[in-house]
Structure formats: C-alpha cells, structure tokens
Amino acid sequence: MTDLRETGRQATGSAPAAAPDLWQLRFTGPRRLVDTAEPLFDAALSVARVRAGDEPETWTLEALFDGEPVAPPFEAGLAVAARAIGAPAPAVSVERVEQRDWLAENQAGLTGITVGRFRILPEHRSHESTPPHLVRLLVDAGPAFGSGRHETTQGCLRLLEEIAREGRPRRILDLGAGSGILALAAAQLWKRPVVATDVDPVAVRTTRRNAKRNRCLPRIDARSGGGLDPVLRDRRFDLVMANILAGPLAELAPAMRRAVAPRGRLILSGILSGQENRVLCRFRAAGFRLERRLVKGSWSSYRLTIR
Ligand SMILES: C[S@@+](CC[C@H](N)C(=O)[O-])C[C@H]1O[C@@H](n2cnc3c(N)ncnc32)[C@H](O)[C@@H]1O
Numbered sequence: 274m275t276d277l278r279e280t281g282r283q284a285t286g287s288a289p290a291a292a293p294d295l296w297q298l299r300f301t302g303p304r305r306l307v308d309t310a311e312p313l314f315d316a317a318l319s320v321a322r323v324r325a326g327d328e329p330e331t332w333t334l335e336a337l338f339d340g341e342p343v344a345p346p347f348e349a350g351l352a353v354a355a356r357a358i359g360a361p362a363p364a365v366s367v368e369r370v371e372q373r374d375w376l377a378e379n380q381a382g383l384t385g386i387t388v389g390r391f392r393i394l395p396e397h398r399s400h401e402s403t404p405p406h407l408v409r410l411l412v413d414a415g416p417a418f419g420s421g422r423h424e425t426t427q428g429c430l431r432l433l434e435e436i437a438r439e440g441r442p443r444r445i446l447d448l449g450a451g452s453g454i455l456a457l458a459a460a461q462l463w464k465r466p467v468v469a470t471d472v473d474p475v476a477v478r479t480t481r482r483n484a485k486r487n488r489c490l491p492r493i494d495a496r497s498g499g500g501l502d503p504v505l506r507d508r509r510f511d512l513v514m515a516n517i518l519a520g521p522l523a524e525l526a527p528a529m530r531r532a533v534a535p536r537g538r539l540i541l542s543g544i545l546s547g548q549e550n551r552v553l554c555r556f557r558a559a560g561f562r563l564e565r566r567l568v569k570g571s572w573s574s575y576r577l578t579i580r
Pocket residue numbers: 281417418419420421425426429448449450451452453454455470471472473476498499500501516517518521543
C-alpha cells in the first residue's frame with residue numbers, strides 16, 4: 274500500500290532541462306513517527322509513505338531529493354521526534370536513485386481526476402472534453418505542490434464546493450497557493466478575482482503559468498511572500514484558503530482573524546490528526562468557530578467562520 278504525499282515539491286510536472294540527481298532517504302518506524310516526522314522533509318521533491326510488510330502500524334517513509342541529502346540533520350530531527358513518542362530513533366539510509374527521465378514518465382502517467390465538481394487535467398490531457406456540469410482545471414504543478422491528488426488539496430476543493438452552494442465570495446485569498454490549484458478553482462467557480470500568495474517564488478511562477486493555461490490570468494493576482502505579508506494589512510477577504518502545515522497555520526491564527534471579513538469563511542488544511550487540537554485551539558482563541566471538519570486519510574481540513 275503506497276500513500277504518495279506531496280510535500281513542498283512534488284514528483285510531477287514538466288521535464289527539467291537537466292536530469293535531476295536523485296537520491297532517496299528512507300527510514301522505517303511506527304506510523305506515528307512517520308506522520309509526525311513528515312514536516313522534516315519539506316525540502317524533498319516528494320515523500321512516499323509505504324506500509325512496511327504486514328505490520329499495520331509500521332511504515333516506511335521514502336523521501337526523494339534532487340542532490341544528496343545530508344543525513345545527520347534528519348537523523349537528529351528523527352531522534353527528537355522518536356523520543357517524543359517513546360520510540361527508538363530509526364536508522365536512516367540514503368541511496369542514489371537510478372537515473373531515468375522520471376519527471377517525464379510521471380507526467381505521462383498522470384491522468385485527469387475528478388474531485389467533486391472539479392475535473393483536473395494535466396496539460397497533456399487538455400484535449401479531453403469535460404462534462405458540462407464539471408469545472409475544468411488545467412493544472413501542471415511542475416516542481417510546486419498541488420496536482421490535485423493530495424488529500425489536503427482534495428479536502429479544500431470539497432469545502433470550496435460546499436461554500437459554493439451557499440454563496441459567492443467576492444474577495445478571495447489563497448495563501449500557500451503552490452500550483453495555484455485552489456485559486457484557479459475559486460476563480461473558475463465564481464468568476465471572481467483571487468489573490469494567490471506563496472513563500473516560494475517557484476510556486477508563484479507556477480500559479481501564473483496555470484492561470485494562463487486556464488485563461489484566467491487577469492483574475493489571479495499571484496504574489497510572492499510568507500504569511501499574510503504579501504496582502505495589504507488592512508485588507509479583508511470573504512474567503513481565505515490556506516493549505517499549509519499545522520505549525521505555520523497555528524502561528525497565523527491571530528493575523529487570519531484580521532484578514533477574514535466579519536461573515537467571511539476560512540478553509541484550512543494540511544493538519545495531521547495528532548495536530549488538530551493545537552491548531553483548533555489557536556483558531557478558537559483567535560475568534561473562529563469550526564463549521565465543518567473533513568477527514569481524508571491522515572489529513573483534516575476545516576471550514577471556519579468568525580464567531
Ligand atoms: C501544501 S502546499 C498547498 C498547495 C495548494 N494550495 C494545494 O492546496 O494543493 C503549501 C504551499 O504553501 C507554501 N507555504 C508554506 N508556508 C507558507 C507561508 N508561511 N506563507 C505562504 N506560503 C507558504 C508552500 O511553499 C507550498 O507551496
């Protein structure tokens with residue numbers, strides 16, 4: 274059983290000019306350790322979690338890097354994470370991966386997927402027709418996160434769809450846009466402008482490229498920067514979507530309270546089950562009320578509103 278997780282950068286997208294120098298770092302341990310340690314591999318191209326043998330609670334994490342990863346910092350981080358859950362520090366192995374045009378192979382294998390009302394197609398499938406009741410999104414994530422296959426992205430898309438049944442937000446922010454998939458979904462759903470921000474300039478460029486692919490470049494205002502810094506401090510949004518990770522989300526709670534308009538909505542994702550209390554406490558304390566919780570795999574997504 275393989276559970277491919279996109280973290281920060283994913284293994285899909287257009288072929289790079291030069292073949293990447295691929296290295297795999299792997300370790301095996303309790304599933305809880307694999308879950309909690311995943312943020313350590315933020316800089317990896319992709320992270321896969323594979324169940325180790327027949328043991329349901331023993332998993333292997335395989336992180337793919339462009340260039341040889343330096344093992345000791347990962348070993349130290351894993352030792353701390355293991356200690357926190359009373360498990361032994363896992364042995365870490367680092368191996369070079371056989372050179373193949375893996376990006377092109379991956380892309381060729383990518384088919385369109387349907388998530389609720391959204392039909393997500395990679396560029397090379399753009400000739401495929403989309404049933405009229407579905408919102409078509411042409412998304413090539415390239416080196417950014419957001420192909421539409423991850424549980425967190427899908428959780429956000431599902432919540433977007435629910436919000437669409439109730440209204441049509443006017444001012445929209447996608448914080449941590451990655452490929453821009455959520456910004457595109459909102460822009461196409463409501464034909465409204467969307468501000469899309471990301472701390473990673475590669476993601477900002479990818480968002481712009483995807484906006485162009487979907488002929489909605491004028492509606493997507495893609496900006497570079499972390500947290501709420503790239504948007505005007507005094508600006509309010511009727512809908513904010515943020516699929517980041519639990520840690521940065523929790524820290525953003527008070528600023529989010531200022532960014533969401535009085536009857537506005539906030540969609541959060543990127544939260545593992547063991548991190549839910551911490552994140553929810555911070556958002557409740559900041560003045561939000563939980564309207565809906567959606568769980569997909571190990572990941573939770575929330576819809577919140579101002580109390
Ligand atoms: C999990 S991806 C989500 C991508 C896309 N929104 C989706 O739902 O598939 C998270 C993105 O947030 C960005 N990010 C992480 N921390 C951030 C922060 N503090 N401010 C802005 N962007 C951030 C990352 O660079 C990454 O592109």
